[in-house]
Each structure stands twice: as structure tokens, then as C-alpha cells.
Amino acid sequence: MNNPSKNASPAPAEIPLAQGAVDALERAGFSRRDFIKGTGALIVTFSMGGALKPLAAQQARAGAFGEPAAPDAPPANEVDSWVAIGADGNVTAYTGKEELGQGMSTAQTQLVAEELCVPFNRVTLIMADTSMCPDQGVTSGSQSSPANFNHANLAGACATAREALLQLGSKQLNVPVEQLVAVDGSVRSKSDASKKVTYGEILAGKKFDLKVDPSAKRKPASEWTILGKPIGRPDMAAMATGTFEYAHNVRVPGMLHGMVVRPNAVGANLMNVDESSVSGMPGFVKVVVRKNFVGVVAEKKWQAVQIANKLAVTWSPAPELPKYDTFYDHLRNQKPTRDTLLVNSKDVEQKLAEAAQVVKATYYHPYQMHGSIGSSCAVADVQGDQATVWSPTQGVWHQRATLAMLLGLKGENIRVIFKRGSGCYGINGADAVTYDAALLSQAVGKPVRIQLTRREEMAWENYGFAFVIDERAGLDAQGNIIAWDHEAWSPVLGNRPVYTYPGNVITGFLAGFQPEEFRPRSPAPEPTNFSNNSNSVPSYVVGHVGGADHGAGTVKSERALLHNVVSPFWTGPLRSPQRLQNTFAHESFMDEVAAKVKADPVEFRLRHLSEQRMIDVVKRAAETAKWDARPSPKPRTASASTAGILSGRGISCVAYEGDNGYSAMVAEVEVEKATGKITVKRLVVAIDAGPISNPDGLKNQSEGGALQGLSRALGEEVTWDDHNVTSIDWKTYHSLPLGFAVPQVQVELLDRPNEAATGAGETAITVVAGAIGNAIFDATGVRIRQVPFTAERIKAALAG
């Protein structure tokens, strides 16, 4: 049911979620789902009780980040694009926002059930399939809640649908609409429960044929019975019993297996491929070459692995990579740059010159990787001018548009079906491997599955950005900050492919497409619109742009300047991109300044904050952690000095992207003096994400964010030699296993039922490195300004 193509897998679809979906659809009388190609538009039709009811597919804009949506995508302003109610009242909802592992499918199902007033288990959610779901761009950047849980899109469509059902019910019951309520999938009289009509009866299998009404009333949080509740994830049982169908489990009839052969060095070009080196091997089907892309296809997976290993390929010599040991200097000195000013009060140098004292520091953050536990995998079936792909991509419409470029097909002839992969945390190898599968499938005219090796995943993915960050602050005689200057250098190459850049990831590049062009620009233009998407602007400044203050703080003299330079490696969004790195610098620096003036780090932060939601998360984290209010570092007692273990606490906070969620974290750590080993004992994080859709889901992903942040702070770093990345497996890239001394993680949720829904997936992780670094300083009096905080680095700092 989930894969209704000619090559649909005979295996059951996702269980129990999609098995539930299948049941729900069958119960609803959806005996068939046809895909009819009209004049360039893909039109989704349902067969409801025998009558064929087409869903309109017209022009609309639903893409993320202001991008225009695909013209043939179900339009975002039509209720029918988002929700369909079957003859028996069961609900199918369509969303462009995917389940990436953090529970978004459950929360969206709650949203639909709540707004439509139907039981949770009568809603089936279909995610990100270009043949039937709206184009919502990519699922990323903590944008799913803001996009679908406020007044537009999924929430708006369901609220509009409920109001329409009440109106239609009023006519059918001949009762004024004010006297009616929507309850449990029915419209009924408030005074006479016998006067009721079910949604199934009202619609009788028809579509809504309505525009989404932005003024349709959302149900107030005070009336929620499904949203806001800790409903368990319906997919959990299938995952725990090994029956859930991931992209990795998709099998289609006649499917072959592919592998790729990546260049032997970054920047090497293909010289020669000797097909005869493998053509006699068992199961051999084909060697596929396209410019620098090399892949093989075989009948079975193990055959493909052996063929790829044995294939004789000659590569050109490659230029040397920038030296790992001096890379941060290389970043700072590299030309040309692309410069961006986020805020600029133009008086920072003057205020720094006038200041009673100036504090300066430089912070370093390495490239880090997504490092998905499952290397990326996709299945593609390209036959003639038609293609179907099963992909864990975060953007099915982006994938469709760029696949069209790569394969030379029309976008409307390509169907991209999102299938869940292993957790991605941003752009892992999913887009690249989908291209790999498609190129191989096109070459053989049969479906091909490929899952990358661990090395291919880790050596060629789009890494999270490295950063060098200079911070300067001027203080007045009372120790208040009067000026803050932030200047950063960060390398970029490629990105998400979006709609037009297959070359933004490795496979597209190897196949001959260039990444998005690097456009040098210096000096930076003055800022005209405030955007703190990158958290380049610290929380403690006023953020004055365009005649108004947009920041969370009080410091009026402010500058934030970013220099992007060309990266030797592919880069792209990794959970809290830029925001995490900048926040590490801001929050470490705020702590340094507080220490300089002997102020308590919490009090010093509060003194410079104006945004009440920030103040509230800082206070909540501090209260919950029973914050020991005093300046850092912690006064050493004689016993602590001799025991060899030093303990301390640190705080860090962020207004995520300026206004897309708020978090504060207190970390408690122990430092072993002799070895430099850090043990984090406790993390307390306070989160404000607006109204809470599912408190247990929010806690789960905040706990995960806290510990993922801990792993990134303590151990994770991409490394390389003269020609290749050397962090290529779990021995060379250091992810904390289940067995490390897991700290106590305490998540405090601040519910804001009357505020807009904000992001939540990246708020916890953003503050971890700052909190831990500050706790290390509190414990030892030594400031670690470079991530990761390895034992060697701390031991050296303690000694020196």
C-alpha cells in the first residue's frame, strides 16, 4: 500500500505504523490508490467505495525557506492536499515533514487528531512522497514544528477542515453551528447527543474542495486532549522487534545490488577503468562510469562488494590537502572570502577603545560528521523515461528535481518516496547514495539497491562546519559589557542539493555537476534585515537592524562578521549548523568575561539579557540544578587538590536562531588531574519550544541532543592526511558508546501554550559544549577553547 508502483515490494509495509495505515485505509474503503498522469501534473486519486474522486493538483508554494514549491506538487493552500477523510471517517493526512527518528510522525499524527477531533489511532500519516504529499522543502533546521504546528499548512488545513465539517454538519442536522461541537469524528448537538452525524456521513467520500483558511481557529491548548500528551510512538514496537521497514529493508522484484568506487584521494580524477579486471567474476552485471563516478552492479550484494574491491581503477594524482595541524591558521588567512555582517552598530572599535577593560579570546571548532549508525542506502528503479526511488533523503522534492538533472528525465516522471533511514542529523550520505542508486539503475535498466560502506559514508559526506571565532568585549568600570565583537571564519563547499545543485554532494559532483558557486564578497554589505539563523549574533546584544532591536540582550555596541572561505571537504548542515559552533564561542566567552569581573556566571548572563523567555530558561536550569552561585573558578579546597579529581559546574544558553526556541543547560563535571579525563556527572537542560506537542517525545529528543552534544564536545573530530580523510570508522571517529559513564540527564520543559510553536530538535545540543567547557574552567581554572575536549588537550592545558 505504501509503495503502490508496478514494482511494489511484496513484503509488508511498515509495521505497525503502515500496517495500521493499510488497515485504516481498507477500513475507510480506500481499496485502491491510482496515480494518473495528467498534463504534466501528477494527480492523486482515491477509490472510495467505488467512486473515483480526484484530488486537485495545482500550483502552490509550500517549499521551505521561501523557495517556490514544485509546480506540480499538491498545493499547500488546498485542504485536500493535507487531509482526506474516508467514507467510514478514518483520516489520512499528507505531510512533507518526515520522521527522522525524533518522533515527528507521532507529533504530527497528534496534531491532526487534535484539530480534527478524531481519535489518534484513526489517523494515518503519509510522509514525503512526491506522488501525493505537499512540497515542504526539506525536513531540517528545527522547522517542522514552526511549519506545521502553527496556522498554515498541516495545522491550518486541519483547522479549516474541522470548521467546514461543522458547517456541513449544521446543514445536515439543521442545527445552528453555534450549538454544535466536533467530537470523536462526529458533529453533534451540544444539548442533544442523539443529534449527530459522523464525518464519514458528512463527506460521503467527497473531497473538501476548500482553500486553507489562515484565520481558521486552532483549538486552544487548554482544550487539548491529544496534543500535549505523552503518547507513545506507534512505530516503537516494530523497531524494538526488528520488523520496521527502513529504506535499508526495501526489496523490489528483480533488484540488483550496486557498489561505488570513490576516488583514491580528494580531488583525484578518473584516468582509466579496466572492466576486464572484474567482468568474469560471479554475478557481474556492469561497470558504470560517468565522468569521475565509478560504480558496479552485480546480482548479489556480496558479489558487488568483491567486484568493487577488485575493479582496477586508475586515478590522477591529486593536489595536497591543507595541513590538518595548521588548518585553523589556513582558514583565517585564506582568500578570497565571502563576508557577511549580521549586526553592525559601527561604534564597536570606539567603544572598545573607551572601555575600562577589554577581554579577547579565540575559539576553534573542528569539522564533525553526521556519522549515521547505518551507512546510507537507497533503492532506485529507473526504466526508460520513468524512475521511482526509495530514499531516506530529507527533501524528496529536491531529490526529484536534481535526479531529473542527473538522469536527464522529466521531474514529473520521477517519483521519490521517503523511506526512513538511520538517524541523519542533517545531510548525511542520503542524497548522494540516492544518486548512486539512480545512476546505477539507469545504466542497467533494472532496480538497484546500494548501501555505502562505512568508509564511503564517513570519508565523503557533507561535514558540519569547522570554525575559528574571535570574540572581543569591552567592559565599563562596573564590569558591565558595553561592546561585543564577533568575527568568524568558516569553510564551505556544496550543501544540500536543493532544486538545482546535484553537485552539492559527492555523487553529483563526480558525475559532472559543479557545486553551488562560491561567490567572494568583501567587504560585507551593511545588514538590512535581521537574521540570526546562524546564531552569529550573541544572545547578549540588542541586535539592532533596520531601526529596531531584534536581539535577546542589552549590549548596544555590537558587530558580528562572518568570513566564509572555500572548504577542501564537502560541508552541509549538521544538527544545529553554525549555531552550535557560534554558541560554543559566545557562551565560553561570556563565562570568561564573567570570571574576569568575578561575577557569578548565571547572574552575569541575566544582567545582560532582555528576552524574558531566555531569562526564564536560564533561571529554570539554574534552579533545577541547585546552582552554586559564585564566580568561577571554584575555590580549591586542600582536599580537592590532593584527591586528584576536580569538580565544577558551568552554564550555557541560547536563543536558538534568535527566536526559534530557547534553552539553557547546567553541566556538572569531574576532571581527573593526572590524565585530563573529563567525566560529565549531570546535565540539566531547560527547554522552551512554545506549546509542547508531546512532552515525552520532546524529552526524548532533548536527552538525545544533550548526549550527542556531549559526544561532539568530548571526542568527535574529522581528521585527514595529505590526501584523504582518516576518520573513516568508529575507531578513528570517536562517538561515545552506550557504555561510557552516562551522566544523569534532566530535561525541564517550559510549556508556552499561547506562544507560536518553535523548533526543538536542536536547542539542547547547541548549548552542551559551552556548558561543559565552562564547568571544566570552574573545576580547574583552565579554559579550553578548542573542541573536542580530549583528555590529551586538557592534560596539556593543566600542565601548561
Place this chain on the structure above:
Amino acid sequence: MSLITLNVNGQSHNLDVDPTTPLLYILSDDLGLRGPKFGCGLGQCGACTVLVDGNTMRSCVHTVSELENKSITTLEGLGTPDKPHAIQKAFIEEQAAQCGYCLSGVILTAKVFLDKNPEATEKQIEEGMSRVLCRCFTHTRMLRAIGRAQKEMAR
């Protein structure tokens, strides 16, 4: 190619396969099982874990020919959504997963550890799980689920 008989989840399968094939590929491609998954192919992460005669084995680094006449159990062989094993039930109750890709490694490793160390302390359980990765970092819930299963399995 050679004929090999594999006993998986209580069923016997006669297969004609390359005997050097890693067990994982046989389970996922030839038998269509979804529990064990390819994570690293190096035996480092645990996602491909299966039980062999009551011990854990990383199926990505063992050839199928090593497994003749052994009893193999995958995550789906341990219990079903309707009748989950106590440890699977604990994971469901604690909502101890995010993407869930690592669960063969986490759940089966914990199960064997608890079978052998029913009285293990929290610290010993952490040590027992020290070769298993979860990149969503659902660690706190997973350890809580293992603790819950420990109590349940002791009954």
C-alpha cells in the same frame, strides 16, 4: 556456491550461496529479515548483531559457512510486536529509541548480558554495553529500559 543449511529463528533454511558471504547479507537479502542491519561492516557498532547459540555475534564479520548447525536468533526472532520479549517490552515501555536502527545491537547485547549477569549493577551494565553505538544518543532511556528488563527477567 555451496549448499548450506541455516537455522534461523527456529526455522531451517537450505541455501545455495557463496560460503564466504557474510552472514548479515544472507539474513537480510536471502531471508528478507529486517532486524540485523549493516552499520559498519567492521564489527564495531553492533547494528548487525544476532544471537548464536545464546551468545551475541556481529553478523557482518562472520561468513555464513561458520554458522552451519548453529541456532541463529535475530531481533524479530526474540519477540513480536504482539508478544515482545521482556527486554523488547521494556524498550517499548521506556520509549527507548529514536531512529531505532541500532536496536539489534542494543537489545540483543543487553539480553545476553542480563542472561549471564542477572545481578549486574548499573555500572556493570554500562560496561557490558561498551561496544554498542547509538548515534541518536538515546543512552539514558536505553539503560533505563535495560534496568527495567533486568527486574522483569529476574521474576
